[in-house]
Amino acid sequence: MQKLTVVKIGGNIIDDKERLADFLLSFSRLQGNKILIHGGGKVATEMGTKLGIKANYHNGRRITDKETLELVTMVYGGLINKTIVAQLQSIGANAIGLTGADGKIMSAQKRPVKNIDYGFVGDMNKDSINTGFLNSLLNTGALPVIAPLTYNEGTLLNTNADNIANEIAKAMSAIMEVQLVFCFEQKGVLLDIQDPASLIKQINKQDFEDLKAKQVITDGMIPKLENAFEAINSGVKNVKIGQAEELEELVNGTKGTTIS
Amino acid sequence: MQKLTVVKIGGNIIDDKERLADFLLSFSRLQGNKILIHGGGKVATEMGTKLGIKANYHNGRRITDKETLELVTMVYGGLINKTIVAQLQSIGANAIGLTGADGKIMSAQKRPVKNIDYGFVGDMNKDSINTGFLNSLLNTGALPVIAPLTYNEGTLLNTNADNIANEIAKAMSAIMEVQLVFCFEQKGVLLDIQDPASLIKQINKQDFEDLKAKQVITDGMIPKLENAFEAINSGVKNVKIGQAEELEELVNGTKGTTIS
Numbered sequence: 415m416q417k418l419t420v421v422k423i424g425g426n427i428i429d430d431k432e433r434l435a436d437f438l439l440s441f442s443r444l445q446g447n448k449i450l451i452h453g454g455g456k457v458a459t460e461m462g463t464k465l466g467i468k469a470n471y472h473n474g475r476r477i478t479d480k481e482t483l484e485l486v487t488m489v490y491g492g493l494i495n496k497t498i499v500a501q502l503q504s505i506g507a508n509a510i511g512l513t514g515a516d517g518k519i520m521s522a523q524k525r526p527v528k529n530i531d532y533g534f535v536g537d538m539n540k541d542s543i544n545t546g547f548l549n550s551l552l553n554t555g556a557l558p559v560i561a562p563l564t565y566n567e568g569t570l571l572n573t574n575a576d577n578i579a580n581e582i583a584k585a586m587s588a589i590m591e592v593q594l595v596f597c598f599e600q601k602g603v604l605l606d607i608q609d610p611a612s613l614i615k616q617i618n619k620q621d622f623e624d625l626k627a628k629q630v631i632t633d634g635m636i637p638k639l640e641n642a643f644e645a646i647n648s649g650v651k652n653v654k655i656g657q658a659e660e661l662e663e664l665v666n667g668t669k670g671t672t673i674s
Numbered sequence: 675m676q677k678l679t680v681v682k683i684g685g686n687i688i689d690d691k692e693r694l695a696d697f698l699l700s701f702s703r704l705q706g707n708k709i710l711i712h713g714g715g716k717v718a719t720e721m722g723t724k725l726g727i728k729a730n731y732h733n734g735r736r737i738t739d740k741e742t743l744e745l746v747t748m749v750y751g752g753l754i755n756k757t758i759v760a761q762l763q764s765i766g767a768n769a770i771g772l773t774g775a776d777g778k779i780m781s782a783q784k785r786p787v788k789n790i791d792y793g794f795v796g797d798m799n800k801d802s803i804n805t806g807f808l809n810s811l812l813n814t815g816a817l818p819v820i821a822p823l824t825y826n827e828g829t830l831l832n833t834n835a836d837n838i839a840n841e842i843a844k845a846m847s848a849i850m851e852v853q854l855v856f857c858f859e860q861k862g863v864l865l866d867i868q869d870p871a872s873l874i875k876q877i878n879k880q881d882f883e884d885l886k887a888k889q890v891i892t893d894g895m896i897p898k899l900e901n902a903f904e905a906i907n908s909g910v911k912n913v914k915i916g917q918a919e920e921l922e923e924l925v926n927g928t929k930g931t932t933i934s
Contacts (some may be wrong), residue, residue, distance in 0.1 A: 492752020
């Protein structure tokens with residue numbers, strides 16, 4: 415079975431040109447098939463401010479009205495995605511930038527309006543990943559670079575990049591041996607968030623439940639790990655969490671947290 | 675030999691949502707392999723005005739400083755390109771949006787600075803078209819939708835969409851029977867620009883030289899036709915010029931001007 419590494423990077427690294435360049439170089443050097451999923455970064459908010467589009471958040475998710483959808487289509491699908499693609503090409507990696515609409519690689523449902531209307535925010539449709547098309551791109555030697563925009567009935571939808579990475583990794587596990595890597599601010603899952611030396615190198619479901627019960631693992635780390643265990647249960651070989659600067663070591667398992 | 679239709683649409687139709695929707699429906703119904711190349715439209719200038727980026731033109735070509743490159747990357751590569759892709763997907767056409775950087779499908783040279791520094795404006799590199807990759811996309815049933823942005827050494831370059839269409843049509847003629855269609859404001863090449871009934875249905879190089887000498891064909895039509903004849907000489911089977919509203923008839927030869 416061919417191997418595939420699915421890597422998700424967040425806004426913090428996208429906003430820092432030098433760190434992004436270093437990361438892309440490490441990423442381009444990873445062996446075998448690769449897919450990169452990128453988040454948004456501050457540039458959409460900055461650009462929105464200049465355009466007079468106010469950022470409204472509810473529970474950490476941006477409310478995406480029509481103007482904001484145009485903004486994120488420009489910034490995520492245009493500026494960030496194409497800048498990453500051009501940089502990867504300059505170091506010899508044959509990147510191709512995609513949203514969910516391109517080749518209909520993934521679709522989502524517009525989030526139902528309950529108390530809050532999130533607007534053009536999409537929740538991934540499970541089983542919507544066009545694995546055949548992604549596979550045919552990988553077979554040409556191309557390296558898909560995916561923006562956090564999914565597709566539904568003629569429109570794009572603003573979608574969480576972690577969820578996209580999860581669904582792509584799970585779906586591709588049917589045809590490849592998949593490793594899923596989440597790059598974020600911390601060196602991995604920490605026992606003490608103030609102390610990088612308290613890194614948990616390996617964590618299984620039982621450890622996680624224990625640490626959650628003791629409130630050692632809290633807040634945003636809980637859904638991240640729950641998603642990771644779900645990915646493992648759905649056929650992903652392993653999930654790594656750590657810093658973008660340590661991508662190579664994350665992949666070879668010498669740094670960061672390995673979820674198994 | 676497989677057939678390929680390469681269609682270029684300009685800004686006038688991109689700026690008009692209804693006309694664009696009608697055009698995309700006709701385009702999606704064309705038989706066989708298809709590639710769409712789109713121009714810019716007014717939205718980049720409007721968005722630029724909001725962002726405080728002034729549009730500077732010299733001889734009809736936009737001077738593209740760093741800020742303007744970011745603007746056109748967002749608008750051409752993001753907003754316009756992905757909106758067209760999503761609309762095509764909604765009518766069953768498996769579109770995939772591309773710039774020159776994606777799959778390194780085409781590259782250009784930054785225009786040399788003489789009296790004027792055009793900034794990040796690129797002139798197409800002849801023989802830079804990645805026909806193998808475009809062919810492999812077409813073989814998956816995908817429909818490439820190409821923004822007027824080429825690639826050179828890690829950066830995108832703002833590039834004339836007519837020239838992109840020409841170079842793609844010429845290069846693809848090595849492996850397919852190519853028809854090249856330019857959609858613009860007029861019904862085709864007219865003897866009297868005020869009178870749509872004065873349409874020239876067929877024009878060859880000799881006719882063109884005669885009409886140019888008599889100053890019946892002038893201004894912007896001269897480079898358009900010169901490019902068309904160059905395309906024919908480089909293996910493109912035929913070139914059509916006419917209105918987007920008459921795409922089907924342009925392709926079957928019942929309307930517009932056929933260059934042969």
